[in-house]
Amino acid sequence: MSVEDKSSSDDLTASSASGPVNVRRHVIGAAAVTALGGLLFGYDTGVVSGALLFLKQDFGGLTSFQQELVTSLLLVGAMIGAFGAGKVADRIGRRPTLLVTALVFAVGVLLAAFSPVYWVLVLARVVIGLAVGSASMTVPLYIGEVAPPRIRGGLVSLNQLAITSGILMSYLVDYGLASSANWRLMFGLAVIPAVLLFVGMLTQRESPHWLIRQGREDEARVVLRRLRDDGDIDAEIAEVKEVAARRVSARDLLAKGVRPALWVGVLMAIFQQITGINTIIYYAPSLLQGAGLGNSAALLANVVNGAVNVGMTVVAIRLLDRTGRRPLLLTGTAGMVVGMVITALAFLGGDQLHGWNAYLGIAGLLIYTGSFAVGLGPVFWLMIAEIYPLRIRGQAMSVATIANWGANFLVTISFLTLVNAITPKGVFFLFGFTSLVALVYFAKRVPETKQRSLQQIERDLGAQMSEDGTPPPAPRR
Numbered sequence: 001m002s003v004e005d006k007s008s009s010d011d012l013t014a015s016s017a018s019g020p021v022n023v024r025r026h027v028i029g030a031a032a033v034t035a036l037g038g039l040l041f042g043y044d045t046g047v048v049s050g051a052l053l054f055l056k057q058d059f060g061g062l063t064s065f066q067q068e069l070v071t072s073l074l075l076v077g078a079m080i081g082a083f084g085a086g087k088v089a090d091r092i093g094r095r096p097t098l099l100v101t102a103l104v105f106a107v108g109v110l111l112a113a114f115s116p117v118y119w120v121l122v123l124a125r126v127v128i129g130l131a132v133g134s135a136s137m138t139v140p141l142y143i144g145e146v147a148p149p150r151i152r153g154g155l156v157s158l159n160q161l162a163i164t165s166g167i168l169m170s171y172l173v174d175y176g177l178a179s180s181a182n183w184r185l186m187f188g189l190a191v192i193p194a195v196l197l198f199v200g201m202l203t204q205r206e207s208p209h210w211l212i213r214q215g216r217e218d219e220a221r222v223v224l225r226r227l228r229d230d231g232d233i234d235a236e237i238a239e240v241k242e243v244a245a246r247r248v249s250a251r252d253l254l255a256k257g258v259r260p261a262l263w264v265g266v267l268m269a270i271f272q273q274i275t276g277i278n279t280i281i282y283y284a285p286s287l288l289q290g291a292g293l294g295n296s297a298a299l300l301a302n303v304v305n306g307a308v309n310v311g312m313t314v315v316a317i318r319l320l321d322r323t324g325r326r327p328l329l330l331t332g333t334a335g336m337v338v339g340m341v342i343t344a345l346a347f348l349g350g351d352q353l354h355g356w357n358a359y360l361g362i363a364g365l366l367i368y369t370g371s372f373a374v375g376l377g378p379v380f381w382l383m384i385a386e387i388y389p390l391r392i393r394g395q396a397m398s399v400a401t402i403a404n405w406g407a408n409f410l411v412t413i414s415f416l417t418l419v420n421a422i423t424p425k426g427v428f429f430l431f432g433f434t435s436l437v438a439l440v441y442f443a444k445r446v447p448e449t450k451q452r453s454l455q456q457i458e459r460d461l462g463a464q465m466s467e468d469g470t471p472p473p474a475p476r477r
């Protein structure tokens with residue numbers, strides 16, 4: 001029986017017909033432990049907005065540029081981390097890479113919490129960034145390889161759920177510690193998930209796909225016995241060996257068969273950022289304050305936005321393996337267009353939001369965030385764990401991840417300047433437009449990967465997604 005022929009009705013919570021409870025426990029356990037890396041990604045990117053308010057005072061006043069450095073150098077570190085992690089994960093394995101990542105997280109957040117002078121804090125943010133970048137690609141990579149195809153969508157997206165939960169947690173911590181102005185604790189609390197990730201990874205096994213690729217088939221078989229129903233194991237090993245044996249090297253990242261998949265990953269990465277999500281995640285309170293809302297109203301709207309982000313990610317996890325990736329991606333991206341246009345319309349009367357316009361603006365932002373969370377948020381990270389050939393999977397995911405962090409950096413540093421230049425209304429219309437362009441691209445180019453083994457997706461993309469990028473036909477059931 002081939003792995004893709006399994007029942008299509010299973011989801012994360014249902015029991016598999018032939019899969020014993022233990023199998024599900026091991027798979028979900030592996031995904032949940034690894035997803036702590038996603039939690040750290042979300043927490044560390046979200047925490048700085050609140051912390052900034054207080055560390056300014058402690059370091060005797062910081063210029064805007066100094067504040068921007070503390071915020072955005074994490075993104076530069078993340079680009080470097082994603083670059084290195086791809087190579088390292090392919091060379092030493094996914095598990096050791098995650099162990100090192102957890103250590104770097106711990107060192108970085110402690111350095112930030114105890115930084116005696118400003119430049120040490122800046123250095124600490126770069127170090128944290130290295131770990132964030134590494135986690136952002138190694139977590140979906142590892143979960144994607146550990147998960148059986150029928151529940152892979154939901155499992156890999158636990159990572160996105162962890163990211164959004166991390167962001168929400170950081171908002172709540174910032175809010176809770178605001179009265180004591182304790183920015184050191186805001187940064188330092190992240191050491192708890194970092195230690196949990198390290199200890200948790202000690203209890204996990206190496207990715208079976210990576211082991212097979214190293215010729216360590218016996219070890220892979222032992223691991224797969226924990227993660228699969230017996231009948232699936234031989235078929236999977238044979239499939240992984242077959243695709244691993246193909247001559248694809250790092251130099252072939254741009255080879256004909258791989259190029260379409262590379263483009264899909266890189267363009268999804270860029271679209272995920274240039275449609276504006278992090279301008280909302282990082283700057284929503286300032287935007288709303290600027291529009292005349294009081295402090296607490298702005299913070300409350302931010303927390304609600306964070307909660308919608310988490311809630312809609314849960315919806316995505318429930319649906320990804322049932323409806324498929326494309327319907328969620330397309331509906332979600334269409335919702336982002338609608339949300340941005342509503343927000344822009346709220347600002348039609350001027351840069352200040354009064355009365356109903358304030359509600360309209362917030363409603364637009366919530367629709368936008370919820371739509372991102374149900375589609376492009378999780379689907380991007382899932383797709384890049386699914387569409388690359390095994391032999392270059394680590395490196396190809398790195399390229400897409402670097403593109404994601406690079407685009408994030410550019411949007412983040414230019415956003416405030418852009419608001420000044422073309423007003424909030426102009427910026428929201430612009431994001432509505434980029435979302436529309438993204439929607440058209442996704443409809444044309446992004447393939448469906450639901451319930452197919454990674455090996456089959458690889459064959460389909462190589463064989464059928466030819467130079468013109470035509471997506472492969474719907475999967476066999």
Ligand code: BGC
Binds near residue numbers: 045
């Ligand atoms: C994105 C992050 C973003 C987060 C928001 C992720 O998928 O990659 O840049 O901050 O979603 O939920």
